[in-house]
Amino acid sequence: MAAPGEFFAGIPKITYLPSAGPADVLCFKHYNAEEVLMGRKMEDWLRFSVCYWHSFCGTGADPFGDQTHQWPWNEGTPMESAKKRLRAAFEFFTKLGVKYYTFHDRDMAPEGSTLEESNRNLDEITDLALELQSQTGVKVLWVTCNLFAHPRYMNGAATNPDCHVLAYAGAQVKKGLDIAKKLGAENFVFWGGREGFLSIHNTDVAAELNHMASFFRMAVQYKEKIGAKCQFLIEPKPKEPCRHQYDYDAMSVIGFLKHYGLENHFKLNIEPNHTTLAGHSYEHDIVMASAFGMLGSVDSNTGSPDLGWDTDQFPMDIRNTTMVMKTVLEQGGLQPGGLNFDAKVRRESTDLEDLFIAHIGAMDAFARGLRNAVHIIEDGLIAGMVRERYSSFSHGLGQKVEDGSATLEEMECRSIHVKEKTALK
Structure with missing residues (x-):
């Protein structure tokens, strides 16, 4: 019998059952959290995280159709549904067996008519989040601020031509950092959703890049002032919604950070779906960021390169997960980052059970990738070939x-x- 207030009644805690048949979809067949590989538990190599926005705020709507997901936590006033949504999320986290989650500030609590009201809403909901974290042991992998959805950000946030808008974005990030400290977030992500341009003819690129660097310096200063311990991360994306975004790919971000002397304060949060939008292979930006010691975390999703836009699908390709985990193993892990499932169930996936099935499949895919990567590293064949190739430099x-x-x-x-x-x- 379902417990009072249970949103996922009838769905048990997901366990590892490697002998389960193909019809058994509510179990892990490859992800064994306690299994030790190369001296570390599988769960500690993978550090799985569920993203709040797609899994609990997503409605199934797309540019061509309205909402299809009728989730039970979206009932009542905005604040009432925000509290229901949070309780549903923590039930999901604990039944799935993940230890981390991620969110935008405006996912967690509704935006008010003023900044003060928005902040009060965020304070109230994060009080509940802190309580639920204490009860369950689930932690925040990272917090980010939504500096792209509101109409005020139509021309960007840190790169907006109007300083008043940049100031509002700064105030929002200030509150976001306060919340990150309050909840013990291990990272804080900057995603420049509209930091770019649609037309070069009305854009002063040099000024906008300088303003963005100043914005990041202010964030660094405030983080140090309040004693927040979170790692700063920047998430690259080449396009969509802008024609060109300044954080185009890993090397663009690394070059920006080094040019402005910010490289010691930031690492990168790589989303492979974005990497393929930039015309690179799935693992390209992960490998490049790691080569510079800048790989901080991974938004674990995939896309359909033939479509050409950001579809945020759950990763199921074992070749891709193997390449990601090989890089993670070679750099000694992702901590304090992790593998965050920035992915959404399809518009036609209207059953609550589908949220579990999608995450289970992706977690199993990464577990298989991890085991493959361990075998590649332990047998040493590829590493030996690489050493031989560059032996003339020894x-x-x-x-x-x-x-x-x-x-x-x-x-x-x-x-x-x-x-x-x-x-x-």
């Missing part, structure tokens, strides 16, 4: 190139005495 002139002491004169001297066929090996 001694002599190659070693001098490696440590930065080689000169062009030495390059010339070496090349004069090397036959072409040797150089082409």
Whole structure:
């Protein structure tokens, strides 16, 4: 019998049943949270997180059709439904067995008619969130501010041509950081949903980038002032809704941060669906960010490259999850980041059970990817091939190139005495 106030009645806590048949969909067949791989539990390598906006605020609406998801927590006044939504979410987290969740400020509590009212709403709902976190042990992986949906942000937030709008965004981020500290969030994400341009003819690119850097510096200063411990993350995206967004891909963000001297304060939250929108392979930005020591977290989803827009599907391709987890293993983990399922059930998925099935499938896909990645690393074949490929840099002139002491004169001297066929090996 369902407990009073239970939203997912009839759905038990999801357990690991590797021998379950194909018709058994409410169990993990590959994700074994307690299994130890390379000295760490599977759950600690994967650090799964459920995103609040798609799973509990999503309605199934799209640009061509209205709401299809009639969830029971969306009843009552905006504040009443916000409280129901939060209780439903924590029931889901605990039954699914994840330890983290993520949210935008405006997902958690409705926006008021004034900033003060919005802040009061957020205070009230996050008081309940703090209570539920204490009861369940579920934590906040990251908080972010919605600086793109309201009409005031139609021309951007930190890059808006009107300083009044930038100021409002700054006030919203200030409150967001207060909430992140209150809830013990391990990270804080900046997603520049409209930080870009539609027409270059009315855009001062240099000014907008300078303003964005100033905005980030203010955030760094305030975080230090209040003693918040969260890692700052920037999430790249190339386009949609803007024609061009400044945080185009990992290398664009890394270049921006280094140019403005912010690289020690930020890492990257990579969403592979965004990476493929930039024309890269699924794992490209994850590998590039990690190579610079800048990979902080992953929004674990996928898209359909043939469609060309951000579809936020649950990741089910084992090749993709293997490549992601190989990079994660090689850098020693994602902590304090994690794998956040920034994904939504389809418009036609109208059963509450579908929320569980989608997350279970994605968690199993990453568990399989993790095991594959462990095998790749432990057998050492690929690593050995890579070492052999670059072996000429381990001694002599190659070693001098490696440590930065080689000169062009030495390059010339070496090349004069090397036959072409040797150089082409």
